[in-house]
Amino acid sequence: MIFVEDKEIVIPGDILADEEYHSGRGTFKENDKVCSSLVGLVAIRDKKISVIPLQSKYIPKRGDVVIGEVTDIRFSMWNLDINSPYSGFLPASDVFGKEKRELNRTFDVGDVLFLRVVDVDEVKKVKLGLKGRGLGKFRGGILINITPTKVPRLIGKKGSMINMIKDQTHCEVIVGQNGVVWVKGEPSMERVAEKVINMIEDQAHTSGLTDRVRNMLAKLLGIEPEETEYELGEPGPVDESDELEMSEEVEITEIIEISEESDELEEFEPPEEKEESKEDEID
């Protein structure tokens, strides 16, 4: 027996299903019944029920790309705020290799970086790295914070949503999986993008969002909605293409490609190639 529908909003304690279903993330089992432990949307996959929270904090995971802010400089590393209960660190050796240089000349407190989570250990010490395409320091632009669970929605299927924003506002947009979004373009366009992104965050749990985003963009930019026919790769009924699962797994390749075009990022070439191959082995 199941008592809820897919994508229904539930609150903690709501009974979701009987024992024939498995208890997934955001749920618990009591008296052979699956109950929700969060406020969120129900996701049913085969016989597994999980609840995707409406709001969340970012929990670091190896391989994620995140946007972090330098909060402290230590003897051989930078400390970074990654919009999470756990702070991250970037070892100096990752940036300089074996060379010895002064850390604050490269990144100072208050700088914003685009990084990859290299490793998360048992006590949630988050090791960050700058090795990879497009990673580095941001220059200019604005930052917008959204709830990390809504990141997949903002990107859209195969990047449809984010590409629409980019095309319409002519801004560069980079989304970190920790819910920090960096936007750079004309100042007025940055504001348009900010409004749209905040709207997506507000309405991420509803369907037909792509259409509303398109209309909102058209309205803010003062264009007729009809003129803005954009090939989003998926013609079919919008509602279907729009139904993106807000799962934890996100296509991150898309984001990296975006950043590649950006010349606002200072890329860091590690001085020694050997270092890099070593890192890869660990990965």
Place this chain on the structure above:
Amino acid sequence: MVHIVPEIIKESVTNLVKNGERTDGRAFDEYREISLETGVIEKAEGSARVKIGKTQIVIGTKPQIGTPFADTPNVGVLMTNTELLPMAAPNFESGPPDENSVELSRVTDRCIREGKVVDLEKLCIVEGEKVWMVFLDLHVIDYDGNLMDAAVLGSVAALMNTKIPTTKIENDEIVLDYENMIPLPINEKALMCTFAKIDGELIIDPSLEEEEIMGARLSIGMTEEGNICAMQKGGAQPLDREEILKVVSIAKMKTAELRTHLP
């Protein structure tokens, strides 16, 4: 914990201000959306909930009978206390009040006291022995900048909402008549208006983002007639004479505008 503002945010906000714009699209002399409800707490004699944008404060008043201070035997007592709840912002910690909390209480108290919002002399029951003590408790629920304007606006509303029982003296004892509740003696509606100085420009009602990068801030408390009853400056940068005069004249208009939100 000191919050560090990313350089690029500082840059983008400052650049916008230079061009006469603000992050949320407001004009320099425009408040965010203000909402004010009174009587929100059942158990308190008077209460108010005020929202300026996302900043939210809940205010309650508690009148009690007590002995007056020895130097002012015929005057009631007003006590203001502020609680910056940890849920309001990540850098608010629980524990004893910190400097921000003390500053907010004192500035609110000064604006209300010096603006003579409550006629404290009418709160005297028996001279030198029994007076009404009004406790004003402010709880910051959500912090998104400009606590002071919200605190004063809400406090005045809460005081206006407060009802105290009438008192009678029978056989040298004070008898409280809960059947006949009377409002506190209010004779003024002094309100506060805060400006932040960013890159030489003065903007009203700074948001959290703007407060974090501002060079200086000036709060002005003003009575209905336009008399200044309180002033508080914060931040490291100086303010010159012209700036202060300009700010005072804007504050006069803006406090009048704020006053329309009071019931």
